[in-house]
Amino acid sequence: MEGVKGLESDLEAMRQYFRSGKTKDTAWRQSQLKGLLLFIKENEKHIFNALKKDLGKHPVEAYRDEAKLPRVALLSSAELVPEPLGLVLIISSWNFPFGISLEPLIGAIAAGNTAVLKPSELAPASSSLLANVLPTYLDNKAVKVIQGGPAVGERLLQQKWDKIFFTGSARVGRIIMSAAVNHLTPTVLELGGKSPAVVDSLASSWDKQVTVNRILVSKFGACAGQACIAIDYILVEKRFASTLVELMKVMIKKMFGENPRETNAIARIVNQQHFLRLKSLLRDPAVQNSIVYGGSLDEKNLFVEPTILVDPPLDAAIMTEEIFGPLLPIITLDNVEDSIAFINSKPKPLAIYAFIKNEKLKRRMLSETSSGSLVFNDAVIQYAADSLPFGGIGESGVGKYHGKFSFDTFSHYKAVTRRSFLTDFWYRFPPWNDYKLLL
Numbered sequence: 001m002e003g004v005k006g007l008e009s010d011l012e013a014m015r016q017y018f019r020s021g022k023t024k025d026t027a028w029r030q031s032q033l034k035g036l037l038l039f040i041k042e043n044e045k046h047i048f049n050a051l052k053k054d055l056g057k058h059p060v061e062a063y064r065d066e067a068k069l070p071r072v073a074l075l076s077s078a079e080l081v082p083e084p085l086g087l088v089l090i091i092s093s094w095n096f097p098f099g100i101s102l103e104p105l106i107g108a109i110a111a112g113n114t115a116v117l118k119p120s121e122l123a124p125a126s127s128s129l130l131a132n133v134l135p136t137y138l139d140n141k142a143v144k145v146i147q148g149g150p151a152v153g154e155r156l157l158q159q160k161w162d163k164i165f166f167t168g169s170a171r172v173g174r175i176i177m178s179a180a181v182n183h184l185t186p187t188v189l190e191l192g193g194k195s196p197a198v199v200d201s202l203a204s205s206w207d208k209q210v211t212v213n214r215i216l217v218s219k220f221g222a223c224a225g226q227a228c229i230a231i232d233y234i235l236v237e238k239r240f241a242s243t244l245v246e247l248m249k250v251m252i253k254k255m256f257g258e259n260p261r262e263t264n265a266i267a268r269i270v271n272q273q274h275f276l277r278l279k280s281l282l283r284d285p286a287v288q289n290s291i292v293y294g295g296s297l298d299e300k301n302l303f304v305e306p307t308i309l310v311d312p313p314l315d316a317a318i319m320t321e322e323i324f325g326p327l328l329p330i331i332t333l334d335n336v337e338d339s340i341a342f343i344n345s346k347p348k349p350l351a352i353y354a355f356i357k358n359e360k361l362k363r364r365m366l367s368e369t370s371s372g373s374l375v376f377n378d379a380v381i382q383y384a385a386d387s388l389p390f391g392g393i394g395e396s397g398v399g400k401y402h403g404k405f406s407f408d409t410f411s412h413y414k415a416v417t418r419r420s421f422l423t424d425f426w427y428r429f430p431p432w433n434d435y436k437l438l439l
Ligand code: NAD
Pocket: 091, 092, 093, 094, 095, 096, 100, 118, 119, 120, 121, 122, 148, 149, 150, 151, 152, 153, 154, 157, 167, 168, 169, 170, 171, 172, 173, 175, 190, 191, 192, 193, 227, 228, 229, 322, 324, 350, 392, 397
């Protein structure tokens, strides 16, 4: 590329090339690395000349520092030493107010930091328990819980932190990142988005039943769909859609009763604002013909019935915004393989759930899609796997935590090199003689 002429189209061509999968090929990567090596070997003289012109560097110095790996590293050892970052800020959301507050706090303390936790004001009972009781178990000089909403959050963001760990919406995530810029503060953003579930036209009745059970419990039975990793929508082949819907109807009644309003197995919507947000997604005139199950609302009790929609328009808000509630759109496709292109046409999700048995399709899903996590034949359980990092990619988040990854997130791995005084190599030191180039 020369200058910035045609920049947009050049970059788009590069994106397309990336999407083609070419750059994932091992042979391609090897050939490109060989190309880099060859560039250095064949252009050594030109490199020396350029460095002489730009910086007045002697070829021996250039050779030592920019052309070949230095041999001066003999008789040395290298190690990584984790050190805590200092004072960190954790801002959390309301939907799993303990898990999402304590899990990062564990990492921050385990790594040796001091920490301020600001839970969400939208779960006030949980927030006040965290603020009033948690500190009695901990060293108050090192851990503080500060309650409050956006104004308190903004006040905290004006301070200098050694790391900010945020769980919440992409909207506030952007505010966090721009505030962090002022102090060059590293930031973890645990965001959300629209996580799809792909369901293949499963043949055995056992597989179908297991799939439906797992979808329903992870969507409606986990904070009523108010979970960052909840299934947002389903992609299924047209020919299998009605079977899936019928099985779901039966199982919703079995799990949550004939009158789901009376069940204690479905959480309530957190507040009126979120209830009205869900109401507007559901009462959108464009989606009325798509509702095939549920659809009732009870504002007084902040209850939204588990609801299934089939093929709502793709430009309706329910298909463009994160749902974060018990509404489940099903999008039908001619062929289950088309799900890959569908997913790739949207921002990278926090999770992809693929209920498929076909090994070839599994391999394609793994290599041709990108998401924070990928789960075959289940949903949401990846959150509990501490051996796996948890986090998003692209618009679903930045950074990872859980288990050892939490420790790493709140640590700086200092690169330590130790040298012996024993030997040294004369060719490292000036004066430079051209014959040193031969060594
Ligand atoms: P939110 O962004 O509205 O609020 C999150 C936190 O930010 C709260 O503590 C809030 O008080 C604080 N906040 C709000 N405005 C602020 C401001 N201007 N400055 C500083 N702090 C501010 O999100 P929410 O409604 O609590 O949570 C729902 C969102 O969180 C969904 O998008 C969901 O997907 C996402 N989420 C992600 C994860 C994850 O682990 N990736 C987990 C749970 C929820």
